[in-house]
Amino acid sequence: MENSHRLKMVERDEWLRPVEGQLLARHEAYEKRLDEIRRTAGSLVDYANGHRYFGWQYDSTLEGWWFREWLPGACDVYLFGDFNGWQRTELRLDKDAQGVWSIFLPEAMYGHRLRHGSLYKIHVHGRNGWLDRIPAYATRVVQDERTKDFTAQFWIPRPFDWSDDTFDIARHDELLIYEAHVGMAQERPGVGTYREFADRILPVIARDGYNTVQLMAVAEHPYYGSFGYHVSSLFAPSSRFGTPEELKGLIRRAHELGLAVIMDLVHSHYVRNLNEGINELDGTDHLYSPAGPAGDQPHWDSKLFDYGKPQVEHFLLSNIKYWLEEYRFDGFRFDGVTSMLYHHHGYVAFDSRDRYFDEGVNEGAITYLSLANRLAHDLRPSCVTIAEDVSGMPGICFPQEEGGVGFDYRLGMAIPDYWIKQIEEVPDEQWDIREMWSVMTDRLPGVKTVAYAESHDQALVGDKTIAFRLMDKEMYTHMDRASENLTIDRGMALHKMIRLMTVSTGGDAYLNFMGNEFGHPEWIDFPREGNGWSYAHARRQWSLAEDGLLRYSWLGAFDRAMLALVKRYGILRDGYPYCLQMDDRNQTIAFSHGRLVFVFNWHPAASIPDYRCRVREAGRYELILSTDERRFGGTERARIGSEHFSSPADNGDGTTSPAISIYNTSRTAAVYLLQ
Structure with a gap:
């Protein structure tokens, strides 16, 4: 492959000419690793099969179950559960030269005890002592309602019926994304379920004109209030919302309604917890993380992945393939990409080109993300990948063959920051329309951007939605249609204008967080000790938008009309205004x-x-x-x-x-x- 072709991204952007050598080195590192994978596994798709080797795998020749786990630093590993009376040291695993521990359970001996739904753990002896742990490749993890402990579950259901599912996200030539959280999508106080979301919420999303659902908090996480970002089991869909089959049913139902489903994928960090997560799983601090302080994400109180380690790379790539194949997700929004790209996690000012090429850059993460995008698109050519990167890393949305990382879209994260600043700090009569135009259209040609006025980030406690910033406490007393209130009138007008401005100038796709389209009046606050473990603010009050006596329905009606306009006239496809x-x-x-x-x-x-x-x-x-x-x-x-x-x-x-x-x-x- 010629260098000139390989660095086509430099030809498109002369600003990158002085760093062409560094970009070439990054691309060569990616190509070298890809070639190594192809030599050993045949293809990247065949390489990403960790979920088909580790964990529970049925051997039809030997007629029994293999269980395998990669724990190179462990001294002893045992498998135990309700199928053996919870005897911790009865079933010892054997270790091979690669640090993989395994055991075979003949069906003749264990078939009547090891059944679908059985509970199990591994008992690991390492430098951190003897600990009961959940395996990294567990595909189902459940929480005991009484003790609150999490335990892995042997989950071997009947094959799910995907026979009628022929949906392909390629049918959507522009993405109108509805960001949603299954648990807080219900109006009742409590945790919503996959089934409720499929039955009640998906039809509303489709009716309103969105064509893509971005699901948050899919992978298992022990703390509900983490919004799903402190993941503990990367291969297990959260059991607090229902079973894996019910999640598959949700996705199948979405496809029936013409909705694509994108998963909010968290490969940027993982939870520190020993009881629930993979931290120190083999007794060392460097199994999935770099050793020592380098393995910590200090800003998020979590652990980092060691992207340059082949076994970690294999684990994460297998995770991508697993969600695409097993659950038929249509793509991923990669969370925390900025944290992945830099050893300083983006907590610096990106005030010069050198910031993207100095010692602060995590080159291993760039190679991993390039491989991840290649895998996703090799496996599913129409798969959509979106990068949450606030730094503006050059090449993030350019194809790998041109020297880029391969994402389809980036999030336009400067847009919501701009609107917040305007609303909070600048009087209306001083809003600078030239600055507004510059912020809305500040993106490179060929770098597709997801525009949004606000997402879940702006709705959390400590922050405010646009509606709440504009109207604040007046929303509690003057949102009925009979009231006359200047604050409400102003807020209603600007709420609609901000959204239409964002979708018509800000990018090539559009995103909204659930409920914000009709100006949901309250912040998001998950149950915690500080609020008396209340669900009052961890839900969506859909009835407000359906009440013809309230103004919320007017905002919802405008959102529907706006999206209809966008789709009818191809506004997002048209590019720059x-x-x-x-x-x-x-x-x-x-x-x-x-x-x-x-x-x-x-x-x-x-x-x-x-x-x-x-x-x-x-x-x-x-x-x-x-x-x-x-x-x-x-x-x-x-x-x-x-x-x-x-x-x-x-x-x-x-x-x-x-x-x-x-x-x-x-x-x-x-x-x-x-x-």
Whole structure:
């Protein structure tokens, strides 16, 4: 492969020319590792089969079950459970030269005791003593309601029926992502289930116009309040929401509704817990992590993976294949990519190009992520991968053959930060429309971005949703349609405008966290000692959006209309918006997508009759959507369906451009269609 082709990403971005050598070295490291894998395993897809070797595997020739676990630092390992009366030291495993411990249980001896649903653990003797542990490849882990202890479960169900599932995410040429958490998706206080989510929530998501569900907290995690980010068992779907088959049923139901399902994948760190997790599983501190302090993620109180270690790489790549094959997820949102990419985990200012190529970069993580993306797309060509990277690492969304890491999308994390700053720190009349335009469109060509105004991060205790920032305590007393309140009026108007601005200028895909589309009034606070273990704030009050007497339904109606517009006219597929004019005095931005003209008047008071707005093509324009429509809680100062014929406008340089005359009302976003 020629270097010029291999570094096509440099040809696209001259800013990278001075670091072409470092980029080439990274790509060569990836290619070298990929070649090694292919030589030993035949292909990357065949290599990522740890879940088919470790854990429980049935041997039809010997007629019995093998159990295997990689524990090179252990002195002794035993298997025990309810199938042997919980006798810890009865069944000793044997160790091979690679540090893999194994035992064979003949079906003739154990078939009547080792059954689907049996509970088990391993008893490990290591440098940290004798400990009862959960195996790393456990595919089902359950919690005892009385003791709160977690235990692995022998889970060998009948094969799941995927026969009617022919869904392919490739059918969606633009992603409208609904970020969701199964446990807190129900209105009742308590933990929701996979089955409830499939029956009650998925139809709502599909009805509202989203085409992709991004599921949080899938892999098992001991602390519910971690939002699923302190993972303990990477191969076990969380049992607090139901069984593995019920999760598969959720995904099958989503596919029936035309919804893709993306998993929020946590390969950036894992929980420190010894009782539930893989930390020090063989008695050493460097089984899955680098040794010593280098193995700690101090900002998250968790452990790091050693991405350069072949066995860890194999474990994580197998995990990707497992979720794609066993559960038929359609892709992954990789959590904490910035933490993975750098030894300092991104806690520095990325103020120069050198920050992406100095000693702070974790080169092993770059190789791993490149392999992970290659595996996902080799296994499922239409698989979607999204990087949560705030640093802007060059090449993160370029193909590996061009010198990149291979993600399909990156999250536009600067966008929600911008909106928060505007709402909290800048008076309305000082909102800088040029700064707004710059932030919304600040992305490299070819780097596909998921735009979002807010995600789950902005909804947690200690932070606020956009609706809560805009309207705060007034939401508790003045969200009924009969109330008159200036704070609520302002908040409703800006809530709609911010969302439409984000989806129409911010990227190539769009994301919303569940409930935020209708302005859910409360933060997220999982049960904990500080709130009396209450579920009051760990749920979604869908009834608010369904109540015709409340304003929440207006916000939900606008969200549906907005997404319908996006899909009908291919706004996300159209790429960058075309700027038509910037009117600083009236805080008005006008831009176009194809035959659509968007006019955003951010001014709190200036409504201008016969406002001249430039357009790209002469013709007749019809007002087809406005945030000020009565059906969305507005006053409809401009009439929907009104027609506006273009006429020449003086550009001030002796030339003219077509323009239309409109009623440019304050705090309103309006969309006009060229007929």
